[in-house]
Amino acid sequence: MSNFNSVSYLNVYRKYPKGYSSSTKLEIVCSNRIKLYKIFEAAKYNRLEVGTVQWSNYVTSKIQEVELKCYYPLLGLEIKGMLKAKREDNLAHWMVGLTYSATTEQRNLFIDWELQWVHLLFSKLSRSTRDTFLRDNNFIIDSLTPVEKLVLQHRIMKCIEVDIIDYSDTKFYKSEFYEVPDVVSKKHILLMQGSAIFHEDNVVYFVLNKLRYEFSDRLKFQKKVYPHWDKYLHIIQELPKYIPRLIGCEVDGVNLENIDQISREHFPLCMQHLHRNLRKNHHLKYDAKMQYGVFLYWLGLSYTDAMKFWKDEFTQGMSEDVFNRKYSYLFKHQYGMIGRRRSYQPFNCSKILGYSPLPLQHHGCPFKHWSKAVLRETLATEVSSITDIEDLLDEKDYRKACTAYLCKSRKIPKQILDPEVAAIESPIEYVNQSFKALDLLDQVFDGYI
Numbered sequence: 001m002s003n004f005n006s007v008s009y010l011n012v013y014r015k016y017p018k019g020y021s022s023s024t025k026l027e028i029v030c031s032n033r034i035k036l037y038k039i040f041e042a043a044k045y046n047r048l049e050v051g052t053v054q055w056s057n058y059v060t061s062k063i064q065e066v067e068l069k070c071y072y073p074l075l076g077l078e079i080k081g082m083l084k085a086k087r088e089d090n091l092a093h094w095m096v097g098l099t100y101s102a103t104t105e106q107r108n109l110f111i112d113w114e115l116q117w118v119h120l121l122f123s124k125l126s127r128s129t130r131d132t133f134l135r136d137n138n139f140i141i142d143s144l145t146p147v148e149k150l151v152l153q154h155r156i157m158k159c160i161e162v163d164i165i166d167y168s169d170t171k172f173y174k175s176e177f178y179e180v181p182d183v184v185s186k187k188h189i190l191l192m193q194g195s196a197i198f199h200e201d202n203v204v205y206f207v208l209n210k211l212r213y214e215f216s217d218r219l220k221f222q223k224k225v226y227p228h229w230d231k232y233l234h235i236i237q238e239l240p241k242y243i244p245r246l247i248g249c250e251v252d253g254v255n256l257e258n259i260d261q262i263s264r265e266h267f268p269l270c271m272q273h274l275h276r277n278l279r280k281n282h283h284l285k286y287d288a289k290m291q292y293g294v295f296l297y298w299l300g301l302s303y304t305d306a307m308k309f310w311k312d313e314f315t316q317g318m319s320e321d322v323f324n325r326k327y328s329y330l331f332k333h334q335y336g337m338i339g340r341r342r343s344y345q346p347f348n349c350s351k352i353l354g355y356s357p358l359p360l361q362h363h364g365c366p367f368k369h370w371s372k373a374v375l376r377e378t379l380a381t382e383v384s385s386i387t388d389i390e391d392l393l394d395e396k397d398y399r400k401a402c403t404a405y406l407c408k409s410r411k412i413p414k415q416i417l418d419p420e421v422a423a424i425e426s427p428i429e430y431v432n433q434s435f436k437a438l439d440l441l442d443q444v445f446d447g448y449i
Contacts, residue, residue, distance in 0.1 A: 010074075010121050012137050012211060013114075017091040026095060032070050033092040037113045039063060050116055051204070056123055059116075076124060097215070101222040103336075111215045115208045122204045127171070130203070139207055144172045144197065152190070152197070159190040160199055171200040180205050254300045256309055268402060268430040269366045269378070270352060271295055277362045282316040286330075287355065288363040291347055293334045298346040298428050303335045348426040349399050367398040367405075383408045399423040406430060410437040 039062040048055040063071055072078040073085040093114060100110035125133060134141060144152070149172060156172065177196040182205040183189050190197040254262060263275040274292040278284050284292065296306055310331050314323045332338045355364040366375060372390060379386050383405065392401040403424045407417055417433060424430050 010118075010125070010133060011086060011090050011093065012118070012214075013090060013093045014137075014214070015090070017087070017094050026091070029070070029088050029092045030096050030099075032068055032088075033096045035066055035068055036063070036071065036117065039066070040113050040116050051119055051123070056120060059120060074121060097219055098222050101219045107216065107219045110219065111212055114215060115212060118211060119204055119208060122207060127200065130200075134203070134207070139210060141203065141206055142174045144174060156190055156197065160188055160197075172197055173200060173203050173206065175206055179209055181209065255302070256305050259301070259309070262431075266431050266434040268424070268427045269405065270364070271427050273366060274362055278313055282313045285361055285363075287357070288361065289330060290334075291352065291355075291363045293331055294344045294347055295427055297334050297344065299431065303337065306335065307331060346426055346428050349402070349424065352427075353398055365398055365402075367393060367401045368396075379405065397423070399425065402430070406433060410434055412437045 039059055042062065043050075043055055043058050046058070048058055060075060060077075063075065064077070069078075070085060070088055073080070073082040074089060097110055097114075100106040122130070122133075133139075149156070149167075153167065157167065160172075174195050174197050177184055177189075177191055177194060180189070180196050180198060180202070183198050183202045184191075184196060188198060188202060260275075260279075263272055267275065271292060274284065274288055277288075278292070293306075293310075296309070301309070307328070311320070311323055311328070314327055329338065334344055336344075349365070352363075352365050353368055355369070357364040357369055366378070367389075370378075372393065375393075376386060376390075379389070383389075386405075386408075389401050389404050389408075392398075392404060400423045403417065403422075406412065406424065412433075417437075424433065
């Protein structure tokens with residue numbers, strides 16, 4: 001891959017998109033942006049630090065793997081189509097940003113993902129085009145003069161990791177320390193009288209910090225105009241179905257028609273148990289409703305289907321009026337439709353293991369909270385032997401026990417998923433691994449959530 005040296009094509013998103021764009025085009029552009037965000041979340045899940053070579057290579061390879069060809073020109077993967085790619089990139093930023101303007105939490109998510117994208121593109125600029133980019137986009141920052149470099153050489157080399165052989169050819173920038181908080185936190189910096197002196201490779205953090213404030217201010221304004229975009233409102237309202245669950249389930253099409261089958265074949269035991277009890281008793285207590293309701297949200301069950309799902313079950317034991325008054329609020333809240341419109345994080349195994357369910361309560365982890373006799377009876381129809389699972393229970397390694405259950409029930413060989421090497425960390429990860437077993441038994445698991 002060659003360096004991307006055409007500065008004019010690196011967006012900073014200060015100009016709103018102009019011209020005509022069909023609703024179909026908008027949907028495609030926004031959908032591609034969501035896929036890009038999902039790649040960033042997968043990189044985070046794989047503990048890759050933003051800005052490192054490993055992170056850059058991973059993100060770029062995933063963009064190619066899922067064929068996000070609209071970004072190829074911007075990454076230097078294709079020569080043709082640069083102007084079109086830039087326009088669509090700008091359009092995606094503004095339109096998806098409009099969707100993310102509703103709450104502080106969503107705005108912060110959007111800004112983080114967009115800054116990762118800028119970081120990736122900026123890293124592909126050569127030194128000369130980097131300086132041109134800073135100047136043309138009014139990123140005002142000073143660089144050390146040759147005399148200043150000579151005077152400060154000993155102090156710089158003591159504070160900043162730089163090879164003495166490359167020192168004379170290395171550029172150093174100087175700004176107010178509060179303009180580069182990320183560099184200061186990493187301590188790769190020389191502080192002098194309130195000024196920060198840092199290596200040229202870190203100037204990207206100066207740019208990102210400036211853009212963070214610009215994006216934040218603009219999103220707050222966009223929040224005010226959101227209701228007035230009537231022409232595009234139907235597209236904007238569809239995006240939240242996909243946006244909040246980027247690190248969630250990779251399974252498409254979970255709905256009321258197939259949820260019973262999916263629960264039997266792919267849910268972890270804790271969620272199978274909650275689903276069966278809801279179907280049987282048409283009711284769950286609060287902690288169980290939270291554990292299962294948030295799971296369904298991250299599984300990808302739409303808001304409309306979720307409300308019908310809960311109402312249809314609960315109203316078999318109560319009137320619709322009682323359900324609406326006493327129970328519907330919680331499920332609406334889980335989808336961010338009312339209240340503070342918070343985005344619930346998926347319950348991981350640590351949280352579920354921390355429960356202490358009382359008799360007649362169904363939340364928690366079966367591998368921790370059930371007796372061996374009950375567990376053995378429950379698993380008998382799916383697993384021929386649970387000796388190794390019981391051994392893990394004796395060691396109180398409940399996540400490995402759950403992973404072993406998945407491997408046995410789905411017949412997943414150890415070269416794809418080994419309970420001793422990588423234990424399941426959340427119910428959503430369990431579902432993803434279960435579905436992967438359908439078509440990855442002859443491949444190496446690629447590390448996605």
